Amino acid sequence: MSRLLTLAGAQMGPTQRADSRAQTLARLVALLEQAAARGAKLVVFPELAFTTFFPRWPMDREAPELLASFETAMPNPQVQPLFDRARELGVGFYIGYAELTPDGHRFNSAITVGPDGQILFKYRKIHLPGSDHVKDGQKYQQLEKMYFEYGDMGFPVARGPEAWGRPVLGMLVCNDRRWPEGWRCLGLQGVELVMVGYNSAAYDPNGGEGESEQLRTFHSILAAQSNAYMNATWAIAVAKAGVEDGAGLIGGSCIVDPNGVVVAQAQTTADEVIVAEIDLDACRQGKEKMFNFAQHRRPQWYGRIVDQVGAEPPA
Amino acid sequence: MSRLLTLAGAQMGPTQRADSRAQTLARLVALLEQAAARGAKLVVFPELAFTTFFPRWPMDREAPELLASFETAMPNPQVQPLFDRARELGVGFYIGYAELTPDGHRFNSAITVGPDGQILFKYRKIHLPGSDHVKDGQKYQQLEKMYFEYGDMGFPVARGPEAWGRPVLGMLVCNDRRWPEGWRCLGLQGVELVMVGYNSAAYDPNGGEGESEQLRTFHSILAAQSNAYMNATWAIAVAKAGVEDGAGLIGGSCIVDPNGVVVAQAQTTADEVIVAEIDLDACRQGKEKMFNFAQHRRPQWYGRIVDQVGAEPPA
Numbered sequence A, B: 001m002s003r004l005l006t007l008a009g010a011q012m013g014p015t016q017r018a019d020s021r022a023q024t025l026a027r028l029v030a031l032l033e034q035a036a037a038r039g040a041k042l043v044v045f046p047e048l049a050f051t052t053f054f055p056r057w058p059m060d061r062e063a064p065e066l067l068a069s070f071e072t073a074m075p076n077p078q079v080q081p082l083f084d085r086a087r088e089l090g091v092g093f094y095i096g097y098a099e100l101t102p103d104g105h106r107f108n109s110a111i112t113v114g115p116d117g118q119i120l121f122k123y124r125k126i127h128l129p130g131s132d133h134v135k136d137g138q139k140y141q142q143l144e145k146m147y148f149e150y151g152d153m154g155f156p157v158a159r160g161p162e163a164w165g166r167p168v169l170g171m172l173v174c175n176d177r178r179w180p181e182g183w184r185c186l187g188l189q190g191v192e193l194v195m196v197g198y199n200s201a202a203y204d205p206n207g208g209e210g211e212s213e214q215l216r217t218f219h220s221i222l223a224a225q226s227n228a229y230m231n232a233t234w235a236i237a238v239a240k241a242g243v244e245d246g247a248g249l250i251g252g253s254c255i256v257d258p259n260g261v262v263v264a265q266a267q268t269t270a271d272e273v274i275v276a277e278i279d280l281d282a283c284r285q286g287k288e289k290m291f292n293f294a295q296h297r298r299p300q301w302y303g304r305i306v307d308q309v310g311a312e313p314p315a
Helices: A021-037 A064-068 A080-089 A174-178 A180-187 A213-230 A280-288 B021-037 B064-068 B080-089 B174-178 B180-187 B213-230 B280-288
Strands: A004-011 A042-044 A092-100 A106-113 A119-124 A157-159 A168-173 A193-198 A234-239 A242-244 A247-249 A254-256 A262-265 A272-279 B004-011 B042-044 B092-100 B106-113 B119-124 B157-159 B168-173 B193-198 B234-239 B242-244 B247-249 B254-256 B262-265 B272-279
Touching (some): A042 A193, A080 A092, A092 A193, A106 A168, A119 A168, A168 A174, A174 A180, A174 A193, A174 A213, A180 A213, A213 A234, A213 A254, A213 A262, A234 A280, A272 A280, B004 B234, B021 B042, B021 B080, B021 B272, B106 B168, B168 B180, B174 B180, B180 B213, B213 B262, B254 B272
Parallel strands (some): A004 A042, A168 A193, A193 A234, B042 B092, B193 B234
Antiparallel strands (some): A004 A272, A092 A106, A157 A168, A234 A254, B004 B272, B092 B106, B106 B119, B234 B254, B242 B247, B254 B262
């Protein structure tokens, strides 16, 4: 049996702090149209796709520029043209955005929208990296722990529509992809496609030592490959890439099969669409044999994973 | 700072069912001596290193051949020459073996022996693959679930001796390496070196369809790379390889750094020693930043990992 879905990743090049929301929305629509023209029925955009990666800048909590980076409803008039164009094309999408709830909570969120323009489900990023306070003397910050609350929805899944083959869909956001716990919570719900958007530093923008861009890109792809394999699921990870406000972001957007094999990969750090026709039934072999969880998992020995937070080395 | 340890993997070519224990022990000693001659202070041997991979053969529970494949004490006169030679050389080792306890329990176990010849710690394989009964009409079986009980010791760690830089050591056996839960339980104890021995099929010996040998070797290395990276630990995975009793086993023995980068890899499916000088302090960057568990893990959302065994897809 086969359940085929043509899937696209819409990698974005950089979005500068000075870029208007209208400019960025036009790029998103253009990427959507390119993906649709190549047959895609589901398009994955990056994390925080409507703006620059604003957590690099210290701002007051009520600063107009910061508030303007958040969506107070989804959709809303600023993003409606993307929803409209997607519905016209019969294409669904995953997109990451900064969410400000009516009661004042702030999350680094992602939604998946069906081909009918309706939101299928939402996820709020659980593994926030960075700092909860501004670090003195650093031009560039990473303030996700200050600007956002930790996600409060767990790791939900949803069934996609008939037009996609009714796959079990899961979402992660950026740093989540490095944490096998999140993938496993999705795997335990039978996930067949995990979608991830990300903004990941290509180097230390403050000039400190650190891993090379090549190594960081390897890490990003390795996390997608291995967690796809170990959960017998397809995965797609999509970057905002390139030099944004003077700080570099890795590319490396990729589509990975349930064997952990990369079947499509971006070659640039600019706006770039990657496409693959994926067979959702390719998950079955892994789910029924090597990673048949019911047969092989031994949760009575996994207690540390939930009983402790940090590492506790022996004396 | 650096804490340097010269580490070796002693990949074994096949051990045929007809090979005598003395023959196999002589090979183990020869591999140990090669590793020591290249400076190794710690040598990792495969899973079930003293025998052929006997779970491929159906035998009665009390059959003399089966019982002869188990160790009733460790060390014992049959394996003592390996212990003696290692102590003479001042080298420690990890080795996998079939354990029969005084009260009749059977496990697929591994021990780590210090340079003083004393057993540092033991592990009993938790993720047993295969079947708990003989499958009719198959020449080759995979009877680990029939021949062994599930490990009952959890995922222990131990500090190595001063001569090794006092690393936090963990052990896994074969199929365990594909299960991120086991790695994470070690990571949560601050593990700095995970040692794994394995016997993994290169193809379906009964002639069914299945993954290629190349893909299976990729999976084996991918699991070591990614779980080393996500736990900021060194890892070494060592095969028994080649065509054993007509059934093929993959090679691909490797040493992986805390970035998930392979630093040494076997090139054959025969007896072959791989060596690397590893810096245990290279784990620190990952443990203090990207994978600083205390800062970034959110166990309140990981409940499914322990609360359910099998996958539970949505309706």
